[in-house]
Amino acid sequence: MTSLYLVRHAPTHAKAMTGWRDIPADLSDIGALRRMAAYLPAPAVVASSDLQRASATANALSAHRTRLAPDPAFREIDFGAWDGLHWTDIAARDPDLSRLFWESPGDHRAPGGESWNQAADRATMALDALVRLHPAQDLILVTHMGIILTQLQRRLGIPATTALSHRIDPLSVTVLQRKGAEWRAKAINHRP
Numbered sequence: 001m002t003s004l005y006l007v008r009h010a011p012t013h014a015k016a017m018t019g020w021r022d023i024p025a026d027l028s029d030i031g032a033l034r035r036m037a038a039y040l041p042a043p044a045v046v047a048s049s050d051l052q053r054a055s056a057t058a059n060a061l062s063a064h065r066t067r068l069a070p071d072p073a074f075r076e077i078d079f080g081a082w083d084g085l086h087w088t089d090i091a092a093r094d095p096d097l098s099r100l101f102w103e104s105p106g107d108h109r110a111p112g113g114e115s116w117n118q119a120a121d122r123a124t125m126a127l128d129a130l131v132r133l134h135p136a137q138d139l140i141l142v143t144h145m146g147i148i149l150t151q152l153q154r155r156l157g158i159p160a161t162t163a164l165s166h167r168i169d170p171l172s173v174t175v176l177q178r179k180g181a182e183w184r185a186k187a188i189n190h191r192p
Helices: 030-039 052-061 087-093 095-103 116-133 145-156 160-164
Strands: 002-008 045-048 138-143 173-179 182-190
Touching: 002 052, 002 116, 002 145, 030 052, 045 052, 052 138, 087 095, 116 138, 116 145, 145 160, 145 173, 145 182
Parallel strands: 002 138, 045 138
Antiparallel strands: 002 173, 173 182
């Protein structure tokens, strides 16, 4: 059985869209990091996005685990021209597109960014490769909310809108397990 532990990075306290902007995480909650580290399986393989908020969180959780090099395939959705803007500014700037982007996720994308489907394909290909390279091992992926939600959609076969209805908090873990060809959610947005 393969288990995926999808961990959202530690908080950034950003009040705007944060996609590929490389901002740091706040790793000051040592208690939360210790609880997460204790909850996660050891031994396990740890992968992460190459953005510092995810890679630094992964480094903090990697004791007694095999740490892989950070991978840009696990970055957040690229929000393009929206990155760094507040939701209200995006809605004022691109009202129709922003509504479509969130209400009908799929091929709609921010100006200069990528779509839900493009981000999902990128992350799914990389994660599938990890599963093949590390069969029957526990895999921990420290990544971003959007990528975790795309994997809920893909692995569980649910609509993107259903995946988007889930809350994914900083320093939470979503556990997906594969038995045979079927995936199931053991936990979504669990806070150890």
